[in-house]
Amino acid sequence: MKGALTIYRRELAGLFVAPLAWILLTIALTLSGWLFVTMLKETGGDIVAATRFVGGQGITYWAVMIFLPPLLTMRMISEESKNGLLEFLLTSPVSDTAVVVGKFLAALSFMGLFWSSNLIYAGALTGLGSPPDWPPVLGGYLGALLVSGLFCSIGLFASSVTSTPILAAFGSMVGSLLILLLPNLVGLVDWPWLTEEIAAVDVMSHFHRSFLVGVLDTKVVVFFLAGTLLFLFLASRAVEAKRWR
Amino acid sequence: MGTTFALRTALDGARSLSPASLTVTLPRVITASHLSRRFGPVVAVDDLSFEIEKGEVVGFLGPNGAGKTTTLRILAGFLPATSGSASIAGHDVLTDSLEVRRHIGYLAETVPLYAEHRVDEMLEFQGRLHGLSRAERKRRIPEVLERVGVLDRRRQLVGHLSRGLRQRVGLATALLPDPEVLILDEPTSGLDPLQRIGVRKLIEDLGAERTVLVSSHILPEIEAVCPRVIILNQGRLAADGTHDELVRTLGHASFVRLELTGAVPPGSLAKLAALDGVDDVTENAGGFDLRCDSDLRDAVGAVVQREGWPVRELSWKQATLEELFARIALQLDETHTEAPA
Secondary structure (H helix, E strand, O other), X not given: OHHHHHHHHHHHHHHHHOHHHHHHHHHHHHHHHHHHHHHHHHOOOOHHHHHHHHHXXXXXXXXXXXXXXXXXXXXXXHHHHHHOHHHHHHOOOOOHHHHHHHHHHXXXXXXXXXXXXXXXXXXXXXXXXXXXXXXXHHHHHHHHHHHHHHHHHHHHHHHHHOOOHHHHHHHHHHHHHHHHHHHHHHOOOOOHHHHHHHHOOOHHHHHXXXXXXXXXXXXXXXXXXXHHHHHHHHHHHHHHHHHHO | OXXXXXXXXXXXXXHHHOHHHHOOOOOEEEEEEEEEEEEOOEEEEEEXXXXXXXXXXXXXXXXXXXXXXXXXXXXXXXXXXXXXXXXXXXXXXXXXXXXXXXXXXXXXXXXXXXXXXXXXXXHHHHHHHOOOOHHHHHHHHHXXXXXXXXXXXXXXXXXXXXXXXXXXXXXXXXXXXXXXXXXXXOOOOOOOHHHHHHHHHHHHHHHOOOEEEEEEOOHHHHHHHOOEEEEEEOOEEEEEEEHHHHHHHHOOOOEEEEEEXXXXXXXXXXXXXXXXXEEEEEEEOOEEEEEEOOOOHHHHHHHHHHHOOOEEEEEEEOOOHHHHHHHHHHOOOOOOOOOOO
């Protein structure tokens, strides 16, 4: 795991010395801040509604969720596999899994930093004397980390199976979107058994019903962790498979 | 089939004479036995076996696509072999890969470095990957940078370095964990002649203290730094030995040239062919080429004197490794005849 930590530190540093991270962070934070203020004005100062909106209720939240992780992870494996850096890492005394996990944690940390803006808004409001409802804010943050983790792992997997970053980003966006829209998609067909099964992987309503009301449902947490682990496992297998090709 | 078989049989004879086989007390650091690697229908490495002893500097030579990079990647634990096995410092490259990777410094041909980091950051990362302590990193990093002559560039972005400097930084990266075995894939490719000399000198120095395996498709590079050469062709071992051994055993091209003024005296060909040590004699351009393994000028001179032939030239043309390499690479060797399967 020491190897994963080393990779993690390098990846995080790599993210922040490149302009992409700063550009993404600037755009996304500006947008989210603007939405938060607009929401506050629209609702006539309803703090709870505004924090809920930027913390998962609004469609912009999910738009960011779909775009940011793929953009962060798209280059992580595909590009390194092309320019030989993956060969460097895979001939270093670290395991394939450590490489994938290190990269994943770096992307997740970036997302954690990004979503912490919601904590800052809540903190600022508390400082101004009108504290928001903290459990949903904290629950929302944890939920954001879990969903980001799932999407980052999908992004890494996509990055590990293609050698073109843009293709990886596109693939993981489509994949993430499909997962989000799965319940709506099965609504199109009239198979009750399928609808029931799919309801179990309804990410958005899990999120709305659990984290956003400040309730930690173990089932939901396990659902996200399991999904994340599955895609991380697939990504590290795909990295290993590169050795055979 | 024919050529490799014939060459290898010839080599087996040579190796039993080689000084390397006399120093059996030295432990074998790299062992490859019957390595094969396929990429789909393409056989990149085909039943390759060799051994390298501690402290040897060995050159991997072969035309492009001969399987050099694939072999080095197998040894470095990046690619698994389709069949066969290899070990470094007693650890199997497939089953004990992490341990192998702790013992080697591998520099791929592309010199992979993080362009967005500074030189010392790159080395810092490498040090951490290899589990060097903070104190060790602090001591070793300036040391290896000094060694390869880029200490003054340590705060420069890797992406801003020239090809030659990148190569040096790559070497520093490979050297940082003080590996027992250095595996360098085409370390001089893309360098200008002056930089080549620099890198060559560096490899020579490094070879004095550790086992080095260098690949190149440029013969003079290998000849200059590696006492022992392994020649690959189409994934197979074409030759393996020191420069002199190779030239001697594979030196079908060595001959004594005798040129006479005026017409060739009748019966001279038979007289020359009867000499001890002459394999065969061909007459061409008003003279003779006497194929032989050793310098027979004295014997030929004696015949000439005895017969009173007017001589224009009497010389010993020794095969060079370059000719040998070209023969192997171009498959010019007369022994190369595809045996029916």
